[in-house]
Amino acid sequence: MASVQIRGIQKYFGGTHVIRGVDIDIEDGQFAVLVGPSGCGKSTLLRMLAGLEEISSGEISIGGRVVNSVEPKERDIAMVFQNYALYPHMTVFDNMAFSLMLAKTDKALIKERVDKASSILGLGQLLDRYPRQLSGGQRQRVAMGRAIVRDPQVFLFDEPLSNLDAKLRVQMRAEIKELHQRLRTTSVYVTHDQIEAMTMGDRIVVMRDGVVEQQGKPLELYDRPVNTFVAGFIGSPAMNFLPGTMVLNGGDIAVELADGSRLPAPLRASRLGPLGGKPVIYGVRPEHLRLGSAGEGMRAVVSVVEPTGAQTEIYAKVGGTDVIAIFRERHEFRAGDVIHLVPEHGHTHVFDAESGKSLLGE
Numbered sequence: 001m002a003s004v005q006i007r008g009i010q011k012y013f014g015g016t017h018v019i020r021g022v023d024i025d026i027e028d029g030q031f032a033v034l035v036g037p038s039g040c041g042k043s044t045l046l047r048m049l050a051g052l053e054e055i056s057s058g059e060i061s062i063g064g065r066v067v068n069s070v071e072p073k074e075r076d077i078a079m080v081f082q083n084y085a086l087y088p089h090m091t092v093f094d095n096m097a098f099s100l101m102l103a104k105t106d107k108a109l110i111k112e113r114v115d116k117a118s119s120i121l122g123l124g125q126l127l128d129r130y131p132r133q134l135s136g137g138q139r140q141r142v143a144m145g146r147a148i149v150r151d152p153q154v155f156l157f158d159e160p161l162s163n164l165d166a167k168l169r170v171q172m173r174a175e176i177k178e179l180h181q182r183l184r185t186t187s188v189y190v191t192h193d194q195i196e197a198m199t200m201g202d203r204i205v206v207m208r209d210g211v212v213e214q215q216g217k218p219l220e221l222y223d224r225p226v227n228t229f230v231a232g233f234i235g236s237p238a239m240n241f242l243p244g245t246m247v248l249n250g251g252d253i254a255v256e257l258a259d260g261s262r263l264p265a266p267l268r269a270s271r272l273g274p275l276g277g278k279p280v281i282y283g284v285r286p287e288h289l290r291l292g293s294a295g296e297g298m299r300a301v302v303s304v305v306e307p308t309g310a311q312t313e314i315y316a317k318v319g320g321t322d323v324i325a326i327f328r329e330r331h332e333f334r335a336g337d338v339i340h341l342v343p344e345h346g347h348t349h350v351f352d353a354e355s356g357k358s359l360l361g362e
Contacts, residue, residue: 002063002076002153002186003028004049009058011044011210018044020210021058026203029184031177033201035191036233041210042190043158049188050079050156063153078147079156082163084139086131086146092118093127096145110149117148120179137168144179157189161196173199194234198222206230228356231283231349237313237324240289242282242298243353255282255350259319261298263343265350266360280359283349286313289325289341297342298323302333316341 004026011019019041026032034042047053049060051072060067067075086095093114094101100110118124121141131139140160147155157176161169177200180187191197197204198218205215206229214221214230225231231239244255247262254262263282289297300316300323307313307330314325314333318341325341333339350359 004032004154004186004188005059005061006045006049007059007061009045009048009060010056011041011048011053012056018210019048019056022207022210022212024205024212024215026186026188029186030202031180031187031189031200032203032205033189033191033197034205034207035194035197036207036213038192039209040207042192042207045207046156046158046188046190049154050077051075076153077156078150078152078154079158080140080143080147080160082159084131084143084163086139086142088131090130091127092123092129092131092134092142092145095131095142096123096127096149099146099150113149113151114145117145120148120182121145121175136164137172140164140172141175144176148179148183153186155185155187157187159191160189161191162193169196176200195236198234204234206233224358224360225349226358228281228283228351231351231358235285237286237326239283239285239349240321240323241351242284242318242321242323244280244282246276246278246280246350248276255280257282257298257319258321259299261318263297263348264345266346266348267350279353281351281353281356283351284343284347286324286326288344288347289323290344291327291331292340292342294340296340298340300325300339300341302335302337302339304335305331305333314339 006022006024009019009022022045034045036042044053048055055068062075096114096117097110118127121144123141123145126138161172164172173196189200201218204218204221206213208229214226221230221234225234228241242257244257247254247256249262253265253267255265256262298318300318302314302316304315312327312331316323351357352359
């Protein structure tokens with residue numbers, strides 16, 4: 001196992017600047033997830049870590065060793081790809097053992113490692129089969145088994161679950177997390193799926209346009225996003241954003257929405273001076289809205305009701321803004337009904353309307 005340090009990494013493809021000075025520290029044994037929309041640079045960063053892309057500038061070290069000029073096969077990493085990359089003419093056993101065979105490893109040791117990995121992954125009965133005889137989930141386990149037998153310092157995962165159906169993705173998420181808890185090998189996992197990031201990672205790195213917007217523990221990013229991008233990207237359904245203006249409401253500071261509703265802001269009244277009249281974005285997550293009585297919170301007109309059994313999702317309009325609310329209780333709302341939504345105290349956010357930055361940390 002080993003820690004990974006990424007320092008000041010830059011990457012250009014011709015005149016296109018795709019990675020813009022990224023700094024990331026991944027501790028020994030940590031499961032770090034790089035997450036962001038398509039084109040944000042997360043897969044490129046992973047490929048530079050693997051040695052499959054050249055670094056324009058900056059430094060990458062694995063286990064304290066700078067690996068900028070080290071060949072991929074000498075970095076002591078193992079990569080699990082999106083498309084499994086299995087050899088169709090080889091059995092499961094041979095696919096898993098291939099890298100060890102190339103390294104001329106003793107046959108007894110190869111068998112020992114393959115047997116151990118296949119036992120961990122539940123592949124013991126499939127070792128004589130070929131990839132075409134396996135399901136998608138079984139192929140992904142073989143790809144992971146091939147990585148495990150190498151006993152690397154670092155595992156790299158490049159969107160390994162994107163080709164699986166929804167139910168199997170949930171199952172494989174749990175299996176990969178359980179595998180990491182058992183092996184405790186440092187892992188770097190790339191995905192565009194924030195649910196995967198939240199459920200699997202010890203540390204999440206949120207990227208956009210080649211830069212790191214925020215990094216930290218999953219619930220830190222969920223509870224204290226530094227800007228509207230992170231707040232909107234982490235969490236499903238996404239955080240509600242309502243444009244408004246900072247005002248004084250009695251002795252407290254509040255955000256006044258376009259329809260005149262005033263919502264308490266989690267800021268000290270003494271801060272109104274520089275913020276009074278300032279355009280802001282009021283943020284509240286769907287699960288942090290409760291039903292209120294007439295005159296409370298925000299007046300909302302129901303658009304769509306989606307009962308899932310465990311909860312009820314309400315899509316509504318507050319003025320001209322779309323809002324989602326999630327209730328554990330079952331409600332018989334219909335389109336056109338007027339309800340009042342009240343944000344829960346201590347679970348709201350205020351962002352600068354121009355920069356998108358959170359005002360809570362200032």
